[in-house]
Amino acid sequence: MLIEMVDSVRKYKTLGTALAAFSLVAISLTSAGHNPANASGFSSSKLTSEDEVNRTSVSLTTPERKKDAITDPVVVAKWFLANRAAELSLDPTELILDRVIPGVSESQTIRFSQTLSGLPIPGSLIAITLDKNLDLVAYDTVTVNASNGQEFRHRLSIGQARRQLENGLTKTKKMAINDVEVTRLIPVVAFSSLVPGIKAGHHLAWQSWTSDSSLASTAVTYLDDATGNLLGSFPIVRHITNEPNVCDLQQISISDYQGQSRLLGSTLVYKSGSKFYLDDTGQMYPLCGKSYTGRGVASTQVARDHIDATWSYFKNVLDVDINDEAWLGNISQSIDGDSKPRISAFTNICLKNSSCPKYENAFWVPWNSTSCRSGACSGIFMGAGFDLALDVIAHELTHGVTFATSFSGALYEKSEAAALSESLSDIFGQAAERLTPTSLADPDWEVGEMVNNGDNDGSFRLMRSPDISTVTSNWKPADSHTNNGPGNRFAWLVANGGNFGGTTISPIGDIPEDGTCPTLAACSAITRLSTLVYSALPKLTSSSSYFDFGKAIMNSCQTLLTLGEDGFTANSCLNVARALRVTGISKIRISNLTTITTIPRNTRMAIKGSVRSLTGADVYKQPMQLTQLVKGKWVKVLAGDATCKRYCTDANNRVTFYVKWSKSATYRISTNTDFGAVVGYSSLRKVRVR
Numbered sequence: 001m002l003i004e005m006v007d008s009v010r011k012y013k014t015l016g017t018a019l020a021a022f023s024l025v026a027i028s029l030t031s032a033g034h035n036p037a038n039a040s041g042f043s044s045s046k047l048t049s050e051d052e053v054n055r056t057s058v059s060l061t062t063p064e065r066k067k068d069a070i071t072d073p074v075v076v077a078k079w080f081l082a083n084r085a086a087e088l089s090l091d092p093t094e095l096i097l098d099r100v101i102p103g104v105s106e107s108q109t110i111r112f113s114q115t116l117s118g119l120p121i122p123g124s125l126i127a128i129t130l131d132k133n134l135d136l137v138a139y140d141t142v143t144v145n146a147s148n149g150q151e152f153r154h155r156l157s158i159g160q161a162r163r164q165l166e167n168g169l170t171k172t173k174k175m176a177i178n179d180v181e182v183t184r185l186i187p188v189v190a191f192s193s194l195v196p197g198i199k200a201g202h203h204l205a206w207q208s209w210t211s212d213s214s215l216a217s218t219a220v221t222y223l224d225d226a227t228g229n230l231l232g233s234f235p236i237v238r239h240i241t242n243e244p245n246v247c248d249l250q251q252i253s254i255s256d257y258q259g260q261s262r263l264l265g266s267t268l269v270y271k272s273g274s275k276f277y278l279d280d281t282g283q284m285y286p287l288c289g290k291s292y293t294g295r296g297v298a299s300t301q302v303a304r305d306h307i308d309a310t311w312s313y314f315k316n317v318l319d320v321d322i323n324d325e326a327w328l329g330n331i332s333q334s335i336d337g338d339s340k341p342r343i344s345a346f347t348n349i350c351l352k353n354s355s356c357p358k359y360e361n362a363f364w365v366p367w368n369s370t371s372c373r374s375g376a377c378s379g380i381f382m383g384a385g386f387d388l389a390l391d392v393i394a395h396e397l398t399h400g401v402t403f404a405t406s407f408s409g410a411l412y413e414k415s416e417a418a419a420l421s422e423s424l425s426d427i428f429g430q431a432a433e434r435l436t437p438t439s440l441a442d443p444d445w446e447v448g449e450m451v452n453n454g455d456n457d458g459s460f461r462l463m464r465s466p467d468i469s470t471v472t473s474n475w476k477p478a479d480s481h482t483n484n485g486p487g488n489r490f491a492w493l494v495a496n497g498g499n500f501g502g503t504t505i506s507p508i509g510d511i512p513e514d515g516t517c518p519t520l521a522a523c524s525a526i527t528r529l530s531t532l533v534y535s536a537l538p539k540l541t542s543s544s545s546y547f548d549f550g551k552a553i554m555n556s557c558q559t560l561l562t563l564g565e566d567g568f569t570a571n572s573c574l575n576v577a578r579a580l581r582v583t584g585i586s587k588i589r590i591s592n593l594t595t596i597t598t599i600p601r602n603t604r605m606a607i608k609g610s611v612r613s614l615t616g617a618d619v620y621k622q623p624m625q626l627t628q629l630v631k632g633k634w635v636k637v638l639a640g641d642a643t644c645k646r647y648c649t650d651a652n653n654r655v656t657f658y659v660k661w662s663k664s665a666t667y668r669i670s671t672n673t674d675f676g677a678v679v680g681y682s683s684l685r686k687v688r689v690r
Contacts, residue, residue: 052202053193054089054651055620056141057539057551058642059558063135070134073100077110077128080136087643088126088141096120101405101538102320104531105563106132109538114143116189122207122220122409123194123543131563138559140539140552144191144202145651154204155225158185161206165223168230169210184209190222190231194543197412198222198232205231220410234410234542245287246303246345246387247294249276256292277350278381285379287344294346303347303380303387310394313432314401317520317530322401344379347387359383362392389450390436395429402537409542411480416545416615418480423487424533430463430491431530434517441515445492463488464496471546471584475615486546486583493579495529500582508532508572528567532556532576545617550586554674570675577677587614588622588680590669598688599661607657609669609682611649622649623673626657629666629684637667664688 070076074097081092098111107129114124121144129138156164162182170177185208192200203224210221210233222231249269254276257268268286269276278285288295314320350356362382380396387393402424411418426447433439442449446459466485477483493500497507509524517523532553539552557576560568580586592610599605607626611619623640624647638657640647649655655669669682 052144052191052651053618053620054141054143054145055548055618056088056139057548057555057621058140059138059555059562060136061558061562063131063133063137063562066130066134066136073108073130073134074110076130076134077112080128080139081112081126084139088143089145090114090126090141090143094118095126098408099404103129103535103538104318104560105565107137107559107563111538116144119204120186120188120207121194122188122190122222123541125539125541127538129538129559137562138555140555142194142541142543144194154187156206156228158187158206161185161223161225162208164228165206165208165210165221168228180210182208182210187225188222194541195222195232195234195409195412196415196417196543197234199224199229203231232412234412245290245292245295245342246300246307246347247288247292248297248299248348249278249294249346249350250348251297251299252276252292252294257286260286275350275356277352277356278346285381286346287379288346289344290342299347300345300387303345303382303393306387306390306393307343307345307397309390309436310397310432313394313428313435313530317431317435317527318534320401320534322397346379346381348384349381362386362389362396385451386448389448390439391426391429391433392448392451393429394432395425395447398425398428401428402540405537406540406544407542411542413480414477414483415480415543416483416617417540417542419483420487420540420544420546420549422480423484423491424537426461426463426484426488427491427533428530431495431526434526435520435523435530437516437518439516443496443515445488445496461485461488463492465489469583471587471614473589473614486585487549490579490583490585491529491533493582494532494576495525497525497575500579503578503582505578505582506571506575508575509567524567528572531565532560532568535560545613545615546585547588547613547615547617547619550580550677551674553580554586554677557675573675577675580677581679584614586674586677586679588612588619588671588678589614590624590671590680590682593669593682593685595685596687598690601689602660602662604658604660605687607659607667607669607685609655611653611655611671611680619649619653620651622655622671622678624648624655624669624671626659626667626669629668634668634670661687661689 064080066076067079070079078092078095081088081090081095085092094115095112096115098113101109101111103109109127109129112126114121114126123142124144125140125142127140128136131137162185165182166177166180169180185206188205188207189202190198190205190207191202192198203222203226205225206223208221208223210219219233221233224231252269254269254271260268269278271277294300311322314322349359351359360383362380380393399421402421407417407421411421430445430447434442444465445463447461447463449459461481466488468482468485469489471486493505494508496511497505499505507525509526509528510522511525512522517526520527535556536549536552539555540549554573554577557568557573561570561573577586588611590609590611592608594607594609596605611622611624613619621644623642623644625639626637627634628637637659638647647655647657657669664687666684666686668684670680672679
């Protein structure tokens with residue numbers, strides 16, 4: 001079973017039955033035999049569901065000097081990791097280099113993945129941020145506590161795993177086996193805590209990219225090696241580029257796309273009455289090539305301009321060339337001989353079984369094909385008028401950036417990471433629009449308000465006042481385009497300031513009075529928001545929670561302060577922290593506090609508490625403190641520090657204090673860190689000393 005990747009910026013709209021996400025099911029498969037592909041030292045008995053994951057986010061106020069003789073940033077990063085192996089409970093030899101991500105002020109983040117006996121662990125993260133001198137300024141980890149144990153062997157060979165996937169998907173989908181494609185098939189150890197949406201526990205598995213030509217989709221799919229069951233399948237966000245090919249579907253010639261139909265094994269476009277339709281219910285989507293009809297007409301120019309404006313935003317504000325193929329996927333050379341990577345986009349689309357020409361949505365579809373130079377073709381498809389919204393187009397482009405930096409493991413739709421992905425696309429999409437001089441004033445930060453020149457039924461989302469503006473203890477998994485509200489509200493507050501929940505937040509830079517940005521300097525609050533959020537991207541994974549996002553943001557703010565990045569001061573970070581706090585993103589709850597009513601004088605007492613984010617997500621290595629009420633004031637008794645040698649939350653989300661009471665006391669466990677972003681207080685407890 002496949003889940004299709006279709007990103008929609010239209011709230012409460014669907015793309016038709018063929019484009020809906022499918023439910024995950026387990027497929028029972030039988031092995032053709034036992035042909036071991038690999039042997040590994042891995043024992044499931046060594047791991048438990050309670051102590052799998054360690055999360056660390058540390059930013060240094062003073063850079064730590066590297067070993068002077070080293071000049072390679074990857075080697076430097078490994079050297080720092082080796083020095084912290086015990087602190088991070090990490091074997092530095094069990095790492096795979098993911099990528100080097102350029103940052104601001106000539107910094108760079110070297111991102112690794114963890115392995116277990118040589119097998120990659122999807123969703124793991126080890127990120128080392130170095131300044132221009134290659135000195136350490138920050139480090140972030142999402143790892144598992146994994147010990148080598150008994151040796152075991154894969155039940156399936158790589159060939160058998162491929163056939164099992166193809167046969168199982170063919171049977172379940174009732175389609176020809178030629179319509180199923182399986183690529184990038186590798187053995188992994190998959191943990192449900194790092195790959196939300198799969199069966200609970202940890203599994204020796206096969207991770208692959210799978211596609212179905214009937215859906216034009218690409219997904220990351222996990223096959224359980226032991227049982228032959230499908231563990232889960234999740235959409236991939238791929239990349240799109242500057243200098244696009246944009247075609248108007250209503251001005252094409254079907255004959256131009258017949259070659260693509262033969263290439264991709266499908267009929268891509270058909271005509272009904274006077275309109276051209278994408279045959280979405282059973283076929284793949286077309287690509288717009290440089291020599292195809294429908295391209296270069298007046299109706300495509302606005303889309304080209306808005307894609308160019310988005311490229312300019314990333315280049316001029318963040319010094320990131322998203323056109324570089326190291327970042328972005330591209331259409332195939334074999335489509336029309338074009339040697340330059342370009343985005344393929346269509347305007348004025350109609351979908352089968354939908355109204356036309358008033359298709360009220362825009363979406364971006366990647367798919368997996370060996371005919372593509374990069375291995376993944378992709379395209380934007382826009383209903384009439386959607387090309388007029390720069391923020392909608394920039395929203396889609398941003399998914400390519402966040403895939404490259406954060407979410408390469410794909411996303412479970414109702415996870416917090418999926419909501420963060422949508423929020424990040426809204427944030428960069430809105431920033432690109434605000435910082436484009438030709439954009440109109442937009443004090444509420446509306447998403448998609450320019451669709452059809454504002455003549456539709458309003459914007460799709462308001463970032464200033466979203467439907468769900470805060471993270472609360474009543475948080476429920478839901479559609480990612482709705483649950484992205486807290487992230488959107490946070491971004492608006494950082495860039496615009498305001499009073500929220502009785503807390504006054506100042507913007508972290510200048511805001512123009514008329515709401516437009518003739519120059520970047522006139523809107524420094526938005527450029528700094530962009531820098532801050534971009535710096536946090538390498539610290540996120542497909543299992544990140546809102547709390548993880550808050551920690552990553554504050555880690556990045558401190559790092560930018562340490563780097564001396566223009567405009568980042570302690571006061572800036574205080575206001576960023578306030579925005580995180582009032583939206584509930586960084587708040588925690590402390591429960592299950594030890595209850596002992598009477599104790600002998602000076603007897604050692606263990607006081608324990610459970611710590612979780614408001615959504616119930618993990619809170620690991622968070623400094624906590626035990627305080628006592630003395631004459632109406634709370635006085636610190638014991639407290640953890642940034643090194644977390646003691647009095648910090650552990651991998652079980654618990655903290656323990658040992659104390660001797662000389663007299664009766666009222667106490668509680670609390671925390672207040674990260675410039676006041678991370679706050680939480682337990683209920684009161686009283687102990688009587690006899």
